[in-house]
Amino acid sequence: MRTSWADSVANSASEIAVSDNSYVPRPTRSTYVPPHLRNRQASDAPNLPGPATERAAFTGTAGVSLGSRWSSGLPKPEMGRPGPGYGYSGAVAGRGGSGGGWNNRSRGWDRREREVNPFDDDVDDKTDDAEQAFSEQENTGINFDAYEDIPVETSGENVPPPVNTFAEIDLGDLLNQNIRRCKYVKPTPIQRHAIPIALAGRDLMACAQTGSGKTAAFCFPIISGIMREQYVQRPRVARTVYPLALILSPTRELSCQIHDEAKKFSYQTGVKVVVAYGGAPINQQLRELERGVDILVATPGRLVDLLERARLSLQMIRHLALDEADRMLDMGFEPQIRKIVEQMDMPNRGVRQTMLFSATFPREIQRLASDFLSNYIFLAVGRVGSSTDLIVQRVEFVHESDKRSHLMDLLHAQRENGAHGKQALTLVFVETKKGADSLEHWLCINGFPATTIHGDRTQQERELALRSFKTGKTPILVATDVAARGLDIPHVAHVVNFDLPNDIDDYVHRIGRTGRAGKSGLATAFFNEGNLSLARPLAELMQEASQEVPAWLTRYASRAPYGGSKGRRSGGGRFGGRDFRRESSFGKNLDYYGGGGNSGSGYGVPSSNYGGGYAPGVTSAWD
Numbered sequence: 001m002r003t004s005w006a007d008s009v010a011n012s013a014s015e016i017a018v019s020d021n022s023y024v025p026r027p028t029r030s031t032y033v034p035p036h037l038r039n040r041q042a043s044d045a046p047n048l049p050g051p052a053t054e055r056a057a058f059t060g061t062a063g064v065s066l067g068s069r070w071s072s073g074l075p076k077p078e079m080g081r082p083g084p085g086y087g088y089s090g091a092v093a094g095r096g097g098s099g100g101g102w103n104n105r106s107r108g109w110d111r112r113e114r115e116v117n118p119f120d121d122d123v124d125d126k127t128d129d130a131e132q133a134f135s136e137q138e139n140t141g142i143n144f145d146a147y148e149d150i151p152v153e154t155s156g157e158n159v160p161p162p163v164n165t166f167a168e169i170d171l172g173d174l175l176n177q178n179i180r181r182c183k184y185v186k187p188t189p190i191q192r193h194a195i196p197i198a199l200a201g202r203d204l205m206a207c208a209q210t211g212s213g214k215t216a217a218f219c220f221p222i223i224s225g226i227m228r229e230q231y232v233q234r235p236r237v238a239r240t241v242y243p244l245a246l247i248l249s250p251t252r253e254l255s256c257q258i259h260d261e262a263k264k265f266s267y268q269t270g271v272k273v274v275v276a277y278g279g280a281p282i283n284q285q286l287r288e289l290e291r292g293v294d295i296l297v298a299t300p301g302r303l304v305d306l307l308e309r310a311r312l313s314l315q316m317i318r319h320l321a322l323d324e325a326d327r328m329l330d331m332g333f334e335p336q337i338r339k340i341v342e343q344m345d346m347p348n349r350g351v352r353q354t355m356l357f358s359a360t361f362p363r364e365i366q367r368l369a370s371d372f373l374s375n376y377i378f379l380a381v382g383r384v385g386s387s388t389d390l391i392v393q394r395v396e397f398v399h400e401s402d403k404r405s406h407l408m409d410l411l412h413a414q415r416e417n418g419a420h421g422k423q424a425l426t427l428v429f430v431e432t433k434k435g436a437d438s439l440e441h442w443l444c445i446n447g448f449p450a451t452t453i454h455g456d457r458t459q460q461e462r463e464l465a466l467r468s469f470k471t472g473k474t475p476i477l478v479a480t481d482v483a484a485r486g487l488d489i490p491h492v493a494h495v496v497n498f499d500l501p502n503d504i505d506d507y508v509h510r511i512g513r514t515g516r517a518g519k520s521g522l523a524t525a526f527f528n529e530g531n532l533s534l535a536r537p538l539a540e541l542m543q544e545a546s547q548e549v550p551a552w553l554t555r556y557a558s559r560a561p562y563g564g565s566k567g568r569r570s571g572g573g574r575f576g577g578r579d580f581r582r583e584s585s586f587g588k589n590l591d592y593y594g595g596g597g598n599s600g601s602g603y604g605v606p607s608s609n610y611g612g613g614y615a616p617g618v619t620s621a622w623d
């Protein structure tokens with residue numbers, strides 16, 4: 001009989017109470033170990049130059065062969081510390097991972113009692129209530145059914161099978177507890193497919209709709225992988241730190257958000273997560289790094305800075321994840337990413353594990369990305385670059401000069417419909433930083449509390465603006481594309497594309513700030529003659545997402561040259577994930593998303609045109 005995830009968590013809790021050979025006792029008292037001695041085996045000889053130990057092998061959980069790339073030929077349990085809890089158990093799914101395959105990292109580094117609880121509540125006191133609520137799915141607000149019918153495409157060799165529940169994957173007790181604290185009842189489709197692939201140690205290029213849980217899909221395997229690894233001795237070079245995993249993201253705010261999430265997932269596991277991003281004092285980040293780091297979440301610029309100061313080495317990186325990977329590999333970031341991944345001291349592809357995630361993946365970017373991957377699996381949940389059906393999309397024809405009054409009408413209507421006279425959160429996207437400031441000012445003087453986020457604001461101002469928006473204190477946020485990707489702000493009811501982007505992928509990410517995690521949302525776009533190149537991809541995208549396409553937009557679409565999409569639309573069926581490796585025609589100067597049949601003018605944009613979809617002369621709003 002299949003047990004539910006909640007059951008398995010309960011079972012594993014009772015197993016903890018029953019001692020057996022693989023029982024990992026919880027330490028009763030924290031033992032402080034200075035940073036330079038952390039993660040060492042008990043018998044480590046001091047002052048060894050370079051990495052002394054390879055990753056230890058681990059195999060056999062839930063039918064998945066784990067960490068295979070490191071396992072061949074390496075010695076087995078002797079690598080671990082002697083005594084209970086450090087052996088190999090081949091822990092069985094459903095036992096919640098309480099077997100001895102897990103490293104009790106807290107043994108030598110018990111930070112559990114000193115760690116700030118990142119959760120609002122203390123689950124230990126509320127376990128029963130919480131479990132009940134999870135089983136009823138009441139306090140998640142997640143409409144899981146919305147994800148059930150999404151088609152999935154995988155390609156690559158020996159793709160590990162997906163799972164249906166967290167219980168089927170042996171992530172370990174401590175991580176399972178945190179998943180429960182996050183109120184995740186069952187994995188979303190991207191998690192069902194990506195987690196077993198990543199746990200098997202495979203490289204992955206994964207594409208899934210905005211708000212569908214990609215962050216956990218790469219964080220869980222990384223945390224679980226680090227927890228499983230036997231103590232890895234890291235080089236000891238004065239003031240240089242050696243993380244085991246690196247997660248790169250394009251914006252400061254997104255890096256902070258991933259860091260917050262990863263900290264929740266790794267709470268009390270002994271896995272230490274640190275964030276480094278530009279615009280914030282580097283000394284503070286250095287101090288934090290020196291306290292110990294297993295997973296580093298970073299923006300590329302600050303990371304390069306740390307590497308050049310020799311305060312950080314990538315020599316021990318086992319897991320590399322690029323969130324918003326297509327953005328990370330477009331013209332703006334690609335040189336920096338190449339430098340980080342190929343020209344510093346990071347282990348080569350095939351030695352490290354590399355995972356790329358995004359909601360959009362143009363073919364040309366897929367091709368670039370393949371340089372970083374080894375024998376990878378391509379996974380697409382839903383159509384690559386599609387938007388979720390959970391978002392109601394509206395397009396209105398609005399002349400440039402009428403945009404402000406039109407926005408005002410929308411905001412008035414929203415205020416009237418809002419609960420308790422409160423304004424629902426509205427995110428308004430504009431093209432330029434100046435435009436953002438000017439619109440914010442105008443909204444404020446017209447009685448609509450608004451704030452802005454863009455690259456010309458100081459980091460402190462940006463963080464303040466985001467907090468004020470998230471808490472509802474300032475319910476309108478006027479933003480450039482710096483807020484387009486990844487940000488997970490609950491209760492964003494409405495995204496307004498005051499200025500449409502030039503690229504349909506940017507549109508997909510922008511509207512994806514609403515309608516997240518199974519909830520519904522509304523997106524309104526102001527379209528006019530300045531957006532003709534977007535007419536076709538926009539009409540197609542809306543059609544795909546079962547949205548009502550206005551007749552005037554269809555007319556524009558039929559007349560318009562195909563642009564605004566880096567040639568992404570192929571006019572194929574409703575679903576088409578499209579691993580570029582499957583396109584035998586690729587490389588013959590066709591469109592990036594496959595199917596050369598539609599490659600009319602505008603298709604096959606050379607890669608030098610990449611830059612986040614900005615037209616010539618328009619400054620990128622990214623930082």
Ligand SMILES: Nc1ncnc2c1ncn2[C@@H]1O[C@H](COP(=O)(O)OP(=O)(O)OP(=O)(O)O)[C@@H](O)[C@H]1O
Pocket residue numbers: 140142183184185186187188191208209210211212213214215216358359485486487488512513516517
């Ligand atoms: N299994 C789950 N059960 C319930 N909620 C989940 C689950 N997985 C993720 N979530 C929640 O769904 C929301 C969206 O997740 P996340 O930010 O990872 O999406 P994403 O796919 O990375 O989106 P984007 O493409 O915009 O970056 C978050 O609030 C997250 O906590």
